[in-house]
Amino acid sequence: MASPRKTILITGAAGYIGSHIALCCLLSGKFSVVTIDNFHNSYPTALKRVTKIAQDALPADASDDDKKALEIEVYRGDISIKSDIEKIFDEYKSKGGIWGVIHVAALKSVGESGEIPIKYYENNITATINLLDVMERNQVYNIVYSSSATVYGAPPECPISESSPLQPESCYGRTKFMSELILKDVCDSAPEKWRAISLRYFNPAGAHPSGQIGEDPRGRPGNLLPLLSQMAVGKFPEGLKVFGNDYTTVDGTCVRDYIHIMDLAQGHVDALAALPRDDIYAAQGKASGFGASGGKYKAYNLGKGEGMSVLQMVAAMEKASGHKYKTEVVGRRTGDVPELVANPALAEKELGFKATRGLEEMCRDLWKWQSQNPKGYEGQE
């Protein structure tokens, strides 16, 4: 008999990153998944497809129980409302409890965060505090948190390591920074109980190779790759604006660290496995950019450690999709840093994490998702 799966609550599992994390948790064989999502930026369809992909990967003689273990229990709810979270933990008491939480749900637009900051603080900070409070009341002390490279602000070094100072430059970045601070204080308050790992994502991109799940942003995509893939299916015929080509980078355009979403998602399974280890927290404070302390808190970059310029990404997507992009160089955009690339050494050393998938695979998988689902999840089962 297989060893029983531990139950993980993933907040926001219906979203782009959450759905791939959920899939990797299920595929690992170690975890079953329950989620809370208010579907403000996602569709329940994504979760059904995650289960389907996982079930399709089972051996032909898999039992009904094996299949059932891959179903995701979905709570439609809002984590900024504490009682919505309480309900789940209450119900799971009689179902063997929740082992840990991957806290993914958040609002994530840098631009929008400056326009409606209260909404961002409510969704990203009040919600985090709610979650921690309910976890504590239910003696659930394991958490992996979706942080972001934006916590670094303008990077003083490149590639950037976790011990760099945290100086976020947007309201969104501050919500991620504050969540990390809160997690660290909570871990410091009870090192015998709490363990938290923050994963600072660089630029997640691509999709599961099945083309069944992927990124489906509402409105005009804020990120480069989804924008390019949507252009390749006919949207935004006006073409791509390249913000500045006079930076001191390989070709003058901005350089980012794109990481395949399946690599990134796998990093969460690695983090769940590392949480119970004591050694990784030994020098936590300084290594995470905070003052040193005795709590079991640690932050890791999740990146590939390679920079790609805007023009390099355009070329790669042309190759993958066959679409010829119309580009126009316009002035620099305020707030953009020329180059942001992860030093991924710490995650490799301590979590055994490595982004193995390359640029070509990323664009191929993204294009498979986009071409199979030109309108995303909308109206699909």
Place this chain on the structure above:
Amino acid sequence: MASPRKTILITGAAGYIGSHIALCCLLSGKFSVVTIDNFHNSYPTALKRVTKIAQDALPADASDDDKKALEIEVYRGDISIKSDIEKIFDEYKSKGGIWGVIHVAALKSVGESGEIPIKYYENNITATINLLDVMERNQVYNIVYSSSATVYGAPPECPISESSPLQPESCYGRTKFMSELILKDVCDSAPEKWRAISLRYFNPAGAHPSGQIGEDPRGRPGNLLPLLSQMAVGKFPEGLKVFGNDYTTVDGTCVRDYIHIMDLAQGHVDALAALPRDDIYAAQGKASGFGASGGKYKAYNLGKGEGMSVLQMVAAMEKASGHKYKTEVVGRRTGDVPELVANPALAEKELGFKATRGLEEMCRDLWKWQSQNPKGYEGQE
């Protein structure tokens, strides 16, 4: 006829600082006061006494309306629960609305904050976000916030000015720092609407000279002056522990900037008067220790600008109370900085604020409160 008073919502007006702020608002003739307090660290009696002091100060021929305007409407409620705040704004719609908020309520123990951080983040951050959300929904855009000198952490300069970097060293300090960041983001998002002033208190002490209201901490006081005044009425006969007398200060003991509570409270009336002015925000970002921006946010130190050592305070309280203190010098306490004194120049220049009351007056007024109310408010009407 007197011009109508503007309604101010003071969160936590029953507490030590809030009660003196409420009194100064009422005495100014410009404001009427409504409050929300959960009385977790205070008594409703304080609010009745505030009204009584204000009414006693009216001329003999004051009308019943004049007296009534000094009553404080009290909502027993918890600001970490949004609906408790909504109720007030809803009800005040038909009563002429709320002009502005002085956000005082918070948990305030540095030591305790490290032990129960979630409770601190909930009371001090979720609550602030709740309050701002309800204010925005009700188009109330004026706020004065109770910040603290702890936002500076170990001060790189002494006296310290508002543009010093903000590096809080405790969970409590981080809740104050984050609240300031949130307020600043909110102000930056809509400069045509929001205006916020944070007041960074140094060491508030003393009481209203009537001896009717004062500080009444539960349990053993964490601050020096209330501890000394309680010792003078017979509590804590074991005497005072002096944490270190080998600092490079006037007499080797720690130096702080004690400010008379009535001066501090008056600073809030000054801040309410300054909020609508545009000039004070001109160079706000840098002056408050943040990046510059276009929002109407500003932070001010409220201190006297004079340092007093532990031993100097003991001597002053001996003089005021006639009590001979037993002191014992013990080792330094981790986290204590030798000297923390405000540079109060900015508040004087821009708010017209000046702490005029001296050390002797502070100790005299404190002692009046303590000797008239040896058990604080407990069991009193």
